[in-house]
Amino acid sequence: xxxxxxTLDRAEALAESILPEHTPKKRMLVIVNPYATxxxxxxxxxxxxxxxxxxxxxxxxxxxxxxxxxxxxEAAHEGYDxxxxxxxxxxxxxxxxxxxxxxxxxxxxxxxxxxxYCRTLGIPGDVVDATEHMLRMADTFExxxxxxxxxxxRWFTFAAGTGLDASVVERVDSRPTLKSRGGExxxxxxxxxxxxxxxxxxxxxxxxxxxxxxxxxxTVVIQNSDPYTYFxxxxxxxxxxxxxxxxxxxxxxxxxxAPLDVPTFMARVFTADPARVQRHRHLEEFQGVPRATxxxxxxxxxxxxxxxxxxxxxxxxxxxxxxGLRVVS
Numbered sequence: 574x575x576x577x578x579x580t581l582d583r584a585e586a587l588a589e590s591i592l593p594e595h596t597p598k599k600r601m602l603v604i605v606n607p608y609a610t611x612x613x614x615x616x617x618x619x620x621x622x623x624x625x626x627x628x629x630x631x632x633x634x635x636x637x638x639x640x641x642x643x644x645x646x647e648a649a650h651e652g653y654d655x656x657x658x659x660x661x662x663x664x665x666x667x668x669x670x671x672x673x674x675x676x677x678x679x680x681x682x683x684x685x686x687x688x689x690y691c692r693t694l695g696i697p698g699d700v701v702d703a704t705e706h707m708l709r710m711a712d713t714f715e716x717x718x719x720x721x722x723x724x725x726x727r728w729f730t731f732a733a734g735t736g737l738d739a740s741v742v743e744r745v746d747s748r749p750t751l752k753s754r755g756g757e758x759x760x761x762x763x764x765x766x767x768x769x770x771x772x773x774x775x776x777x778x779x780x781x782x783x784x785x786x787x788x789x790x791x792t793v794v795i796q797n798s799d800p801y802t803y804f805x806x807x808x809x810x811x812x813x814x815x816x817x818x819x820x821x822x823x824x825x826x827x828x829x830x831a832p833l834d835v836p837t838f839m840a841r842v843f844t845a846d847p848a849r850v851q852r853h854r855h856l857e858e859f860q861g862v863p864r865a866t867x868x869x870x871x872x873x874x875x876x877x878x879x880x881x882x883x884x885x886x887x888x889x890x891x892x893x894x895x896x897g898l899r900v901v902s
Contacts, residue, residue, distance in 0.1 A: 580611070583701040584619035591626030591708065599654035599714065601628040604641050604668060606660030609684035610753045611700065617659065620682065620704050627711040628655075635664065645671025645679075653677055654714075655901055657707070661685020662731075666879040669721060669898055670728045678716040678899035680707065686756050687880065690730045693798045693817065694902035710901060718896035719817040722797040725889050729878035730898070732801050735867050735889070736779050736792035737830060739875035740767045743882040757804050772830045779874050781826055783865035783891075788857050790826040793867055795891060797822060802880070814860055820895040824859040865891040 601624065605617050621632045635641050641658065645668045648656050658668040659682040672679050682703050683691045697703045722729045734742070744763045745752050751759050771777075776791045794801060796815035800808035812823030859865065866888065867874075873885040 580699075580701060581613075581616055581619065584616055584623070584704070587701055587704060588619045588623040591623050598627065598629040599711065600652075601630045601655050601657060602644070602648045602653045603630060603632040603657045603659055603682075604644050604664065605632055605634050606641070606658075606664040606684060607634045608749075609660035609664065610686045610756075612660060612684040616700065620659070620700065623704050624657075624707065627708050635660075635667075639667065641667035642671035644668075645677075648672075649675035649677040655680055655716075657682055659684050662687060662689050662879045663881040665690045666728075666730055666881060669730050672899070673721055673728050673894065673897050676899060678901045680710075680901045682707070686752070687803050689732070689800075689802050690879070692803065693731055693800075694900060696902050714901065716899045716901050719898055719900055720797055720820060721894045721897035722795060722822055723890075723892045723894060724795070724876060724878060724883075725886070727878050727883055728894070728897070729795075729797065731796070731798045731879060733795040733876065733878045733891075734793065735795075735874050735876045735886075736777065736790070737768065737772050737827070738792045738794055739877040739882060740771055742877040742880060743875050746882045761804075768830070776830045777872060777874055778870040780868045780870055781824060781859070781865060782868075783824060783859045783862045786859065788826050788828065788859075789870065790828040790857070791830040792827045794825045795822055795865075796825070797893070812858065812860065818896075819861065820893060821861040821863050822865070822891060822893050824862065824865060824891075826857045826859070828855045828857060863893055867891065 621630055624630050641664055645656055649672055655678050657680045658665045665681050668679055681691045683698050683700055688698055697706055724733045741764045744767050778789055781788045781793055794811055796812045798817050799813050799815045800810045802809045811825045815823040868888040873887055875885050876883050
């Protein structure tokens, strides 16, 4: 992994190498999360300066939760040619929620810890490489339509989750400094800690109804694309048939959280062999469903979208909007 100084040096060299173009430039709004893991003011300025060689760029920092959604709605109304979310998956999620159903396409620059959606779209995980990719994209600008998942009133780009999955995200989000500094290792520690404290004995359970079937479990992972996430460079794959253009969602239910179930499940996940994961005896899959309902067996359950905690619920409705978002990658 490149160090911050190395990344800044490369970004500066890229910015200095860009020659002005005299052809008409597409209007680009760059929405920057200044608190994202790898974003700094200097890096932002260098990236924007480089992009200005091929685009008519306006850059705006987000100031609060939901700000990116508001900015994207305004950008769609004003007819921007493209909106670029520069931050982590949470920033991309907010941007998608503002652009859903519009003709303004979304792209992204990796500034978070994991950057799942950037990788899913085929955008390089290194910000300098991604900026170069975006400069080349100016010559082959071809937006395409992809699906968006929905959990109640919130759209998600690649995945959502309830139960244990969301409890881990809730714990991680409660300590943003550790989330930023600890990366995937802090997620791992949080997963172990959350399991031991909340799910080892009498875990809260949820009921899933989809495709004429009913199942119960301790966690449900809902995928709009594959992989579900990454651990460093390693993809974590559960529902391998999930995809951004399938017009459906794939759900994976872990039915039990006995002391050996979660460790054996995670061990299979980290082998990077999806077939072994799918053979786990306490796993149930719902493939290719257009809608589903998840209800608490008792009380409430936590939920997350694209790696951000969104609250606790008694029941949520899941659905898919085929071709609901335009993207450029």
